Amino acid sequence: MAAQIPLIWITALVVLALLIIGALVFVKIYQARSEKDAFVTVVCVLALTSLLATVCLCPVDIALVSSTTNNHTGLKKHWAHPDTVANILYSLKIVYYCLYSLDAVMCLLVIPFTYFWYEEWDVETTRKQRLIGALKYSIFFVLLMVLLLLAGMFAPVARQMKGHLDLDYFKKLMMENNGERALTFIVGLLLCVGTVLFVLYTAPGLALTPMVLIKSIPSISVTSATAATNDALAINRERQRVLEAQYQGRGERPSSKDRRELEALQREERTLVRRQRVAEELRASRTTTFYSKLEAIGRPFKILFGVIILVISILIFVSMLVTAIDKVQNSVCGKHCGYILPNTNLFNPMNWLFVETSKFFPVDYILALLVVLLFFVATVVGVAFVGIRFLWVSLFQLRPGSTKPQGMLMSTVMLTLTVLAINYAFTMILAPQYAHYGGQKFCDHTVSAQLASSGYLRSCSSHPELIRECNAQAPQDICTPTVVSTFINRITMNFPLFGAFAFWAQFGFLGLFAVSTATALMWTPRLGGRAAEEVEAEEEEGLLGSTGRRTRAAWEDLTGRAAARENRQSRTYGTSDASDV
Structure with a gap:
């Protein structure tokens, strides 16, 4: 045989x-x-x-x-x-x-x-x-x-x-x-x-x-997401502070328009805090910068395989x-x-x-x-x-x-x-x-x-056409x-x-x-049957988007360019955010 x-x-x-x-x-x-x-x-x-x-x-x-x-x-x-x-x-x-x-x-x-x-x-x-x-x-x-x-x-x-x-x-x-x-x-x-x-x-x-x-591939890198969330959260809280300061010491109730705006800002704040927490958890899951960059390098091959x-x-x-x-x-x-x-x-x-x-x-x-x-x-x-x-x-x-x-x-x-x-x-x-x-x-x-x-x-051996x-x-x-x-x-x-x-x-x-x-x-595929809060959180995080945004996110993860911007934002808003959270 x-x-x-x-x-x-x-x-x-x-x-x-x-x-x-x-x-x-x-x-x-x-x-x-x-x-x-x-x-x-x-x-x-x-x-x-x-x-x-x-x-x-x-x-x-x-x-x-x-x-x-x-x-x-x-x-x-x-x-x-x-x-x-x-x-x-x-x-x-x-x-x-x-x-x-x-x-x-x-x-x-x-x-x-x-x-x-x-x-x-x-x-x-x-x-x-x-x-x-x-x-x-x-x-x-x-x-x-x-x-x-x-x-x-x-x-x-x-x-x-x-x-x-x-x-x-x-x-x-x-x-x-x-x-x-x-x-x-x-x-x-x-x-x-x-x-x-x-x-x-x-x-x-x-x-x-x-x-x-x-x-x-995420539409925005984790570092960029953290920096953007810090910006939005600081602006949100500043707008709330301005609205509340208008009625402090005056003994007046806020108008219906200002009250609706304040409630909308408070809902947005809760969303931003949750987004910030998710971004921090994602950052914590990446044990070292090496693995983050290695993942970014592998993304083009992942697309090619797809x-x-x-x-x-x-x-x-x-x-x-x-x-x-x-x-x-x-x-x-x-x-x-x-x-x-x-x-x-x-x-x-x-x-x-x-x-x-x-x-x-x-x-x-x-x-x-x-x-x-x-x-x-x-x-x-x-x-x-x-x-x-x-x-x-x-x-x-x-x-x-x-x-x-x-x-x-x-x-x-x-x-x-x-x-x-x-x-x-x-x-x-x-x-x-x-x-x-x-x-x-x-x-x-x-x-x-x-x-x-x-x-x-x-003969078949000499004539392969047979x-x-x-x-x-x-x-x-x-x-x-x-x-x-x-x-x-x-x-x-x-x-x-x-x-x-x-x-x-x-x-x-x-x-x-x-x-x-x-x-x-x-339509971007997503796992079916997940809890509503998980889907909402993912939508709020904006992790999926256009190809151009994904490419920029991969480049930022690879070069670490967004980290410097995040550090500047954290020095500006870090103290107030920590106390508010």
């Missing part, structure tokens, strides 16, 4: 170790510091590791099947015997089924039990009482799991496809045993639920992620739209098989990029891994901005350092379900040809035989489909309703992404 196979698995194990660390960091950052629970933390870390491993297994799957074919000759490599390839696919299949089963058990059993376990906590409650209470409320989910298993085993599957679908690859996708049928049914049902979350959270998250980076993500997001949008249109126009069986497409007919930029970079392994592997992780990060951003809601009712907010344990558990369930939709979107919509066959190519023996019969002896990219119409003994594409195609063909729903939901994803991007270009 080629050395590339062990290298891919070793890389996957390294990535898995990093994912475990990432899950720990994610839970550490977002969980509320005052409401920690060890059991909730462990469950969240395990569930996040499982879902991240599921979403990152797809690039491993593609890399493994791609390594079995020699793209220069269009034939299998000398070590890629049918038994060897079958063992590789079998190993991947076991890993996939274990991860999908673990995700389903986490969503339907473990996390609900953990939720009720935490809810049963009380000062006078024992562990036994908490356990009994959590089990009592978890019975519904146990029954639900049993019903889904029974429904999956006995649910009728499509036996005949309407349309000209006579390819051997698709005929092999029909169910053969009840156990696999049950798992496929449950995953297909969870896929539909995850697709709804994918549309509602990943689409706006993908649009807002680059905007958060691009527009995250622009790169924006370009990638637009490419993702275009690629998904092209494939969706291609499936509507050219699918051989339409809704009866989930709009399966034997081969692509329209140019897909992301698919082309993956296929071209597959010539330089592991570039395509890294790119595929980054894209699926971008989808995951976009989902997290979407949950943080939109919040955990039921219709218009906000239940929990995903915020750093202040997410309640119940919110962490519900966020984990949402992310787990969305991962299934991410796998579907990447495999079936974003880069279908690459996700099905990777960089595999085959020798078109039909064309070669026709040329040979005409007196032109051609090399074709693998698709469903290619010889299946040479072109090996990925396990994830086979599993998803099995869902859409045996349960066409799931496939049709997941496909048409992609148009909702594209529409919401377009609206969110257009809105974010004109």
